[in-house]
Amino acid sequence: MTVADALMTDLHGSLQDPLLGSIGFLNEVMERYPQAISFAPGAPHPEFYDGVDPARHIERWLGHLESGRGLSRSAARRRLFEYGPSRGLINDLVAGLLRRDEGIDAAPESLVITVGAQEAMLLVLRALYPPGGDVLAVADPSFVGLLGAARLLDIPVVGIDETEDGPDLAALAEACVAARRDGRRVRACYVAPDFANPGGSRMSLAARHRLLELAARHDFLVLEDNTYGFTAAPGDRRPVLKALDRSRRVVHIGTFAKVCFPGARVGFVLADQLVADPAGGHRLLADDLAALKSMVTVNTPPLSQAVIGGILLENGGSLAASGRLRAARYQRNLDRLLDGLSRTLGPAGRPGVRWNRPGGGFFVRVEVPVPVTTELLELSAAKFGVLWTPMAQFYLNGGGARRLRLSCSYLDADHIDEGVARLAAFLKEGF
Amino acid sequence: MTVADALMTDLHGSLQDPLLGSIGFLNEVMERYPQAISFAPGAPHPEFYDGVDPARHIERWLGHLESGRGLSRSAARRRLFEYGPSRGLINDLVAGLLRRDEGIDAAPESLVITVGAQEAMLLVLRALYPPGGDVLAVADPSFVGLLGAARLLDIPVVGIDETEDGPDLAALAEACVAARRDGRRVRACYVAPDFANPGGSRMSLAARHRLLELAARHDFLVLEDNTYGFTAAPGDRRPVLKALDRSRRVVHIGTFAKVCFPGARVGFVLADQLVADPAGGHRLLADDLAALKSMVTVNTPPLSQAVIGGILLENGGSLAASGRLRAARYQRNLDRLLDGLSRTLGPAGRPGVRWNRPGGGFFVRVEVPVPVTTELLELSAAKFGVLWTPMAQFYLNGGGARRLRLSCSYLDADHIDEGVARLAAFLKEGF
Numbered sequence: 032m033t034v035a036d037a038l039m040t041d042l043h044g045s046l047q048d049p050l051l052g053s054i055g056f057l058n059e060v061m062e063r064y065p066q067a068i069s070f071a072p073g074a075p076h077p078e079f080y081d082g083v084d085p086a087r088h089i090e091r092w093l094g095h096l097e098s099g100r101g102l103s104r105s106a107a108r109r110r111l112f113e114y115g116p117s118r119g120l121i122n123d124l125v126a127g128l129l130r131r132d133e134g135i136d137a138a139p140e141s142l143v144i145t146v147g148a149q150e151a152m153l154l155v156l157r158a159l160y161p162p163g164g165d166v167l168a169v170a171d172p173s174f175v176g177l178l179g180a181a182r183l184l185d186i187p188v189v190g191i192d193e194t195e196d197g198p199d200l201a202a203l204a205e206a207c208v209a210a211r212r213d214g215r216r217v218r219a220c221y222v223a224p225d226f227a228n229p230g231g232s233r234m235s236l237a238a239r240h241r242l243l244e245l246a247a248r249h250d251f252l253v254l255e256d257n258t259y260g261f262t263a264a265p266g267d268r269r270p271v272l273k274a275l276d277r278s279r280r281v282v283h284i285g286t287f288a289k290v291c292f293p294g295a296r297v298g299f300v301l302a303d304q305l306v307a308d309p310a311g312g313h314r315l316l317a318d319d320l321a322a323l324k325s326m327v328t329v330n331t332p333p334l335s336q337a338v339i340g341g342i343l344l345e346n347g348g349s350l351a352a353s354g355r356l357r358a359a360r361y362q363r364n365l366d367r368l369l370d371g372l373s374r375t376l377g378p379a380g381r382p383g384v385r386w387n388r389p390g391g392g393f394f395v396r397v398e399v400p401v402p403v404t405t406e407l408l409e410l411s412a413a414k415f416g417v418l419w420t421p422m423a424q425f426y427l428n429g430g431g432a433r434r435l436r437l438s439c440s441y442l443d444a445d446h447i448d449e450g451v452a453r454l455a456a457f458l459k460e461g462f
Numbered sequence: 463m464t465v466a467d468a469l470m471t472d473l474h475g476s477l478q479d480p481l482l483g484s485i486g487f488l489n490e491v492m493e494r495y496p497q498a499i500s501f502a503p504g505a506p507h508p509e510f511y512d513g514v515d516p517a518r519h520i521e522r523w524l525g526h527l528e529s530g531r532g533l534s535r536s537a538a539r540r541r542l543f544e545y546g547p548s549r550g551l552i553n554d555l556v557a558g559l560l561r562r563d564e565g566i567d568a569a570p571e572s573l574v575i576t577v578g579a580q581e582a583m584l585l586v587l588r589a590l591y592p593p594g595g596d597v598l599a600v601a602d603p604s605f606v607g608l609l610g611a612a613r614l615l616d617i618p619v620v621g622i623d624e625t626e627d628g629p630d631l632a633a634l635a636e637a638c639v640a641a642r643r644d645g646r647r648v649r650a651c652y653v654a655p656d657f658a659n660p661g662g663s664r665m666s667l668a669a670r671h672r673l674l675e676l677a678a679r680h681d682f683l684v685l686e687d688n689t690y691g692f693t694a695a696p697g698d699r700r701p702v703l704k705a706l707d708r709s710r711r712v713v714h715i716g717t718f719a720k721v722c723f724p725g726a727r728v729g730f731v732l733a734d735q736l737v738a739d740p741a742g743g744h745r746l747l748a749d750d751l752a753a754l755k756s757m758v759t760v761n762t763p764p765l766s767q768a769v770i771g772g773i774l775l776e777n778g779g780s781l782a783a784s785g786r787l788r789a790a791r792y793q794r795n796l797d798r799l800l801d802g803l804s805r806t807l808g809p810a811g812r813p814g815v816r817w818n819r820p821g822g823g824f825f826v827r828v829e830v831p832v833p834v835t836t837e838l839l840e841l842s843a844a845k846f847g848v849l850w851t852p853m854a855q856f857y858l859n860g861g862g863a864r865r866l867r868l869s870c871s872y873l874d875a876d877h878i879d880e881g882v883a884r885l886a887a888f889l890k891e892g893f
Contacts, residue, residue, distance in 0.1 A: 038738035042750060043592045047740070051753040058547065072545070080543040085765060086517035112511040112723040114503070116489065146577055146759040153758055161474045162593065162616050179757030185593050292543040296763040307469035309478065319473060322482040326610030327584055328577040328759060333725040334516060335763045 045182040053424045060412055068450035069418040070437040073393050075289050076360055083292055088341025095344050111337055115330045118321040119144025121340040125299050131349045134274040141303035141317045144331045148286035148298035153180040154320045155282055159218050160186045166210045168220040170198040172230050172425035177221050190427030197234035200241050207249035219252040224272055226259040226392025229425050229436045239272055246280045253281045261290055261354035262361050262391035279304050287339050290350045295335045361440055368439040371451030384458050393440040401462040403435050417453035476613040484855045499881035500849040501868040504824050506720050507791055514723055519772030526775050542768055546761045549752040550575025552771040556730050562780045565705040572734035572748045575762045579717035582731035584611040585751045586713055590649050591617045597641045599651040601629040603661050603856035608652050621858030628665035631672050638680035650683040655703055657690040657823025660856050660867045670703055677711040684712045692721055692785035693792045693822035710735050718770050721781045726766045795870040802882030815889050824871040832893040834866050848884035
């Protein structure tokens, strides 16, 4: 074997994890079956891209720098093209958004603008978990990006079974005690309180308060992911955990991917926790996240921040109306998918086939009576022309072996109907 | 102490490292002394932003998708706004660029488009270094972003003294042997062959060949950072290591920050190494980097990629002319800085003050007869109105305690002259 042919081995363990390969595999299957209707991607509906005009949004933000901050045109333009602060350029606008839309009182300096929520998760996990064994608790199942970031950083994760009311808080308390018994700590718990991806659970107000009490009692931080809060039905918003947090227990992560557009790759993290400074004072956890970010992506692309900043300015600093417009689409899509499943398979499903009925979010979870393998997905694509996501990768405790996830967010009504017909055929005849 | 006042401790060790704090500190000093002339930031000259027009570049790229790939207008626009492949959207254009400008024969699928060169470094280091002790060799001093990424991932680093001809290759060979003796390996060596930041060294052609031989003999990869290659004087380009690599030993990292603009945050990594697949075949290291990237930033903002793609298309797929134009400016600035130092301090410096005379790049290294502390920087800013970068943070083996770095890339001639006059006063009277 010559050097040129030598195969590398012994790479980082995450690369042997099916988790990291799964997204690539799904994309590859979608490419091979372009005619299949895909319930796989958790992407926004493309109709909302019609109103996006990067040049106009950038211009709006530049105007804001000129009129609001007194910058010359050329100084404002330079902000677009230069390196910028790792902390971000639109922190004030995002702080205003959180105040208006979520009732969160956030100082701009406690925010870091990130390359999507994904980078925010990575930064928080890196800050909180030095090597050596403290534990991350996560609702089980959990968002694949959070699990992947933990894997990439070799952080031990314990799964807390998800109930319809969010993570099982008794199990979470037990996990805290068990970790202490082993000389470790549950240092943080990741939770998406509204319409979690992929489980679909939603925490009641009481459960939100209980989680915060638990966090104080067992001294852990709550990593709140608010990606899907906006999809609630009209009048049915519940306060995010950070809005209920009186003791800096919650690190709040958000994204503009679903309410603006994913291609901007702009998210943020609000981290107002106080960190002991060697000099004797304190700094904000956000300061540390910004320092870490300088070694990950240096800063979030100013172009992207300008586009999101411009959209925020155009909307008077709030995305509530924009979110409601989108929520209506996603509620319609979800209803259509759920109605379709009931119509084609009967309200109770066929024997062994059941699904949940979440009140929002992008996803429906389907249980089937056989193991959901990649071979089954291939069969579904090739023979029935329909794609979905196997759920095993989202579970830590083995719960997802016979589950698949359906996303209906980016499909039109007729595609949902046709997809449901194909899916029903697959669920009746495919195994 | 109430919970609300509790100070967090025991965060990741990198956050105690002066390395991560140093960039924030510099920015903070610059904010406090806005009238100071700063030789600190390694930023491109702003005159080159005049020609950047994001809307036009995006339009050009959309047109390319329509005419070159047969996409409808609306399908092309969707590429801007959707999630995209982790691997990137402009890999074909970057492969063409590397072929034209660097003589590198790169397949598009062996490239990953990253959020700046910084993310590329993080991804490569994560892939190559599972926890457990293999060693990263770096030229000493080294780029702060590379050192920071290694720190963030808890990777042991060994510094190889920099000579004017790049890293001391005898010392590198010894480090490989020493690591093996300890049951570890030097798995990779980071090097910027042309005008390294901050040391300024440039590898001869012979040294480039010797480094590749060494890599084959001791079985390590070379992480090549080509940020400053374009700044060479006319007719003085030397082949990048990857262009000399016949056995997939070189992972090549590049950035559009200096030749296009930093605010795009677009870089790339070429990783054509073969990785053993559990199934028995092989995949590309780039496949693994893309999988890791899906857990760091998901994908590089399509908006940014579209802007860079549009610039590449406008320039016929080459940035050679654009690079030469910029190189001329940076050569002029460097000459002016070096001439100024000679004029004000004498060609030999004053006693104990010496500097190097690099043939390109953005930086000059100055030795002074006293420890270069943050207090000295404060004094320089407050009393002499001039800023620079302490170099200790760039060194692993203690070499930089009495050195400071001057960057002249983003200043105009008159600012360089005035800055040199202030600097000369500081170097004569400041300590």
